[in-house]
Amino acid sequence: MSPRQGLAEVALFLAAAAAGVYGLGEGLGALFGQGQGGVPWLGVTAVALMVLARQMARVQDRAPHRGTRHAAAPGAPDGGPIARAGTSDEGPPAGPVENGGPDR
Numbered sequence: 001m002s003p004r005q006g007l008a009e010v011a012l013f014l015a016a017a018a019a020g021v022y023g024l025g026e027g028l029g030a031l032f033g034q035g036q037g038g039v040p041w042l043g044v045t046a047v048a049l050m051v052l053a054r055q056m057a058r059v060q061d062r063a064p065h066r067g068t069r070h071a072a073a074p075g076a077p078d079g080g081p082i083a084r085a086g087t088s089d090e091g092p093p094a095g096p097v098e099n100g101g102p103d104r
Helices: 003-031 038-062
Strands: none
C-alpha cells in the first residue's frame, strides 16, 4: 500500500466514523422526540458501520500473522519464556481473611 492509499484509508475511516456518530446522535434524538427525520439518519449510521466493517476486514486480511508458538519454558504459566512474578496455580491462601473480609 502506498502512502497515498494509506492516507485515503485514514480519511475514509475518519469520515465514516464522524458520519456514523453524527447520524446516530441525530437519529436517536429524533426517534426519542427531539426533532424529526430520524430514519434517514439511522440509515446514514448503518451505511457508515458497513463501510467501517469492510475496512476492518480489509485491514485484518493485510495484517502480518504471528509465527508458530514455541514450547513453554518450565514454570511459565502462559507459555512465555519467563514466568510471571506472583502467579501460581495454588489458589488463595488458606485461613481466615484479615481486614474484615467475608469470613468474619
